[in-house]
Amino acid sequence: MPSTPDAAAPGSAGPDRGRADACPGALRLHPADDGALARIRLPGGLLTSRQVTALADAAELLGDGAPEITSRGNVQLRGLRSDCGAELAERLRSVALLPSETHERVRNIVASPLAGLDGAGYADVQAWVRELDARLCRADWAPGLSGKFLFALDDGRGDVAALDADVTLIARPGGTALLRLGRSATARAVPAGQAVTAALDAARHFLAALRERGLAAWHLREVPDLLPPGGEELPDLPGTHPAPGVLPGGLSVGLRFGRADADRWRTLAAAAPDGVRLTPWRGAVLPGAAPGLLPELARAGFLTRPGTAWDRATACTGLPGCARSLADVRTDAVLALGRAEDAGLPVHWSGCERRCGHPAGRWVDVLATGQGYRVTPVGTPAPPVEVTTDEMAEAVAEARRTT
Ligand code: SF4
Numbered sequence: 001m002p003s004t005p006d007a008a009a010p011g012s013a014g015p016d017r018g019r020a021d022a023c024p025g026a027l028r029l030h031p032a033d034d035g036a037l038a039r040i041r042l043p044g045g046l047l048t049s050r051q052v053t054a055l056a057d058a059a060e061l062l063g064d065g066a067p068e069i070t071s072r073g074n075v076q077l078r079g080l081r082s083d084c085g086a087e088l089a090e091r092l093r094s095v096a097l098l099p100s101e102t103h104e105r106v107r108n109i110v111a112s113p114l115a116g117l118d119g120a121g122y123a124d125v126q127a128w129v130r131e132l133d134a135r136l137c138r139a140d141w142a143p144g145l146s147g148k149f150l151f152a153l154d155d156g157r158g159d160v161a162a163l164d165a166d167v168t169l170i171a172r173p174g175g176t177a178l179l180r181l182g183r184s185a186t187a188r189a190v191p192a193g194q195a196v197t198a199a200l201d202a203a204r205h206f207l208a209a210l211r212e213r214g215l216a217a218w219h220l221r222e223v224p225d226l227l228p229p230g231g232e233e234l235p236d237l238p239g240t241h242p243a244p245g246v247l248p249g250g251l252s253v254g255l256r257f258g259r260a261d262a263d264r265w266r267t268l269a270a271a272a273p274d275g276v277r278l279t280p281w282r283g284a285v286l287p288g289a290a291p292g293l294l295p296e297l298a299r300a301g302f303l304t305r306p307g308t309a310w311d312r313a314t315a316c317t318g319l320p321g322c323a324r325s326l327a328d329v330r331t332d333a334v335l336a337l338g339r340a341e342d343a344g345l346p347v348h349w350s351g352c353e354r355r356c357g358h359p360a361g362r363w364v365d366v367l368a369t370g371q372g373y374r375v376t377p378v379g380t381p382a383p384p385v386e387v388t389t390d391e392m393a394e395a396v397a398e399a400r401r402t403t
């Protein structure tokens with residue numbers, strides 16, 4: 001499977017677990033510089049067309065009008081009025097996007113978005129998503145998890161298994177699954193029918209062991225020896241994730257920086273009568289959507305073909321939405337991507353050293369410094385380079401070609 005090297009980029013600030021977990025939710029709005037921010041958990045990234053429309057309406061009526069996909073396939077609404085919490089909650093409740101008020105922030109579940117769709121012979125993990133979400137929401141211990149604790153349910157192709165989750169299930173042929181804890185190099189084999197129970201047990205044991213030892217941690221990777229890892233080697237999996245275009249079982253599109261205005265989300269809903277699966281790579285898979293709809297989605301502004309410079313290009317909010325930022329990173333990134341011809345390594349622009357939403361694995365870190373940018377190919381031996389904003393496009397293109 002793809003390696004999951006330390007997701008923290010060079011120079012990242014270390015975690016401070018002494019402070020409360022302030023991760024935003026659908027009910028706990030975060031006061032950002034561009035208004036309040038709500039994060040709505042979507043296990044497996046699954047949305048019905050009606051739910052897509054409801055999110056577009058909520059963003060338009062209560063916020064800045066542009067829902068955005070997060071690095072976990074959830075949705076954020078930004079620029080919300082500070083007094084809109086009750087109305088937002090009611091809108092979410094009316095379309096079943098708020099099944100538990102006590103557990104809403106811990107429903108962090110990513111799943112292989114192509115599971116059961118592309119005829120590649122991998123397991124269909126959608127049933128795991130529904131079972132895990134339902135049981136998590138009924139578990140009285142679960143609200144003790146951090147709002148950042150992540151479950152990854154991989155259909156066997158290794159896509160979400162590379163996302164640095166706390167608890168990862170990897171389906172295997174023959175009715176078994178591997179349970180991987182944090183960044184452990186080994187895993188434990190479990191019957192597929194008991195995989196969800198094993199994942200929940202791991203999360204519960206994590207909380208119990210922290211309590212017993214008087215430790216504070218949000219992630220299993222912070223306390224790697226806390227739980228026994230299992231004795232099976234991790235398999236070498238392809239790790240491919242959906243590229244924009246036509247799939248055997250539908251369509252796949254990308255959203256620039258994961259963001260689209262409400263009308264574009266409505267266009268997506270109309271093209272996807274069977275619902276959408278949002279991906280942790282800021283895209284959407286549309287099961288059953290007709291290939292003939294792709295040109296219309298391209299005209300609406302979605303990314304519909306693979307291999308462009310926008311492939312796996314992301315950026316944090318930056319200025320003006322985040323006062324910590326040293327630059328308007330999205331504007332700078334758009335200019336740089338417009339001058340690039342092809343893709344290469346994933347790339348992420350950050351306005352400060354927190355590097356919100358950066359990818360895992362090998363990627364190009366483009367960090368605002370106040371004088372320009374520092375460009376670092378993370379997970380490779382290539383050294384960082386300091387460049388001006390004008391020089392940044394060329395430096396990024398070269399770093400993305402790093403092998
Ligand atoms: S990385 Fe820094 S500048 Fe960017 S959104 Fe996060 S805190 Fe703000």
